[in-house]
Amino acid sequence: MGNYHHLLLRRWILVMVVAVALHAHGGLLAVQAAAQKQLVPCMYIFGDSLVDNGNNNNILSLARANYRPYGVDFPDGAAPPGRFTNGRTMVDLLAGLLGFQPPFIPAYAMAQPSDYARGLNFASGAAGVRPETGNNLGGHYPLSEQVSHFRSVVGQIPPAGREKRLGRCIYYVGMGSNDYLNNYFMPDYYNTAQAYDPAAYAAALLQEYELQLTALYALGARKFVVAGVGQIGCIPYELARIDDDGDDDQGRGRPPPTSGIGLSIPGITVSIGGSGGNRSTANGGAKKSGCNDKINSAIAIYNKGLLAMVKRLNRGQQTPGANLVFLNAVNSGKDLAANAAAYGFTVLDRGCCGVGRNNGQITCLPMQRPCDDRTKYIFWDAFHPTEAANRIIANKVFSSSSTSDAYPINVSRLAAI
Secondary structure: OHHHHHHHHHHHHHHHHHHHHHHHOHHHHHHHHHHHHOOOOOEEEEEOOOOOEOOOOOOOEOOOOOOOOOOOOOOOOOOOOOEOOOOOOHHHHHHHHOOOOOOOOOEHHHOOHHHOOOEEEOOOOOOOOOOOOOHHHEOOOOHHHHHHHHHHHHOOOOOOOHHHHHHHOEEEEEOOHHHHHHHHOOOOOOOHHHHOOHHHHHHHHHHHHHHHHHHHHHOOOOEEEEEOOOOHHHOHHHHHOEOOOOOEHHHHOOOOOOOOOOOOOOOOOOOOOOOOOOOOOOOOOEOOOOOEHHHHHHHHHHHHHHHHHHHHHHOOOOOOOOEEEEEOHHHHHHHHHHOHHHHOOOEEEEEOOOEOHHHOOEOOOOOOOOOOOHHHEEEOOOOOEOHHHHHHHHHHHHHOOOOOOEEOOOHHHHHHO
């Protein structure tokens, strides 16, 4: 019996020692446990309002979403997090699929040094590839500045094992929409449409884009997820500019609707039909699709060049060891629209929240009441998808076996490399 009590005492002492160790090293053990569940050790995000999660909150900019109803469905019910949707963004959901647990990948502007090695979100609403893009909306961080922020972060990560770790991370980059919406197709504010035809403009964008991707490569990035641009000629903002005769209001000499946040929505394209969405062809670039095909045609040129760039960088002559995945935003959007009923969507051509035609002339006003059932809407506001749409796109690019969705492999396979 004495031996039995002695054994119990030894076990109790062992349990107490382990408990003390867990308490003393709880943070490290928690990180290690989370890392075991993650497919990659870290994730870094670069982009615009589609994936911004608060970097613009405290700068002088119209491109901000840190007020209700933005974030109304965010899981923890916290204060508006600065995301341009009702809940989670596509990269929030993609990070979840990669095994990252809440708290989500933090915004760089609000992060602590202890966050740096796990991942950061550098995205900025209104940002583009070109530095002047989005200046009409005030302050923001263009792609080159986002990369510069990452450079400063890399310098603060302990060098031991840093190169290997960074090479295993996922780098999501989604840029280009604002270079069209808030630059090329704003001729009263920018001169790019006079200086470039669509092909030349796409080439100029892609040249700068490749420069920034190779800068990330030089800093240690190897696994890239590069998102194409959706058919932004079909977003509620553009639909609101097309009158009942199919004309683009801009083309008739009338000013565009004033948008509180003139931003982008890569990843969504909608075949418009019903409820005033199926408008006829006329002179303003809006054709039988009901969308602004002039914009969509320019986007098609850009996406084709972006895919070619991904293929070239994957060949390794300039970036040996790099693996880039191209996300076909147009194809994902077409699937979203074609199978809307199966996905539970009933409203394809207007925002859940906003003002004016298609809820697309002004984005959500502070404390405005949005639609009651956000799961029925593809668009949250004039420019951005709902969390429901974001979830479908994230699931698709993570696991799709079709190269028309993610080329040449999906994100889960990229993570496994």
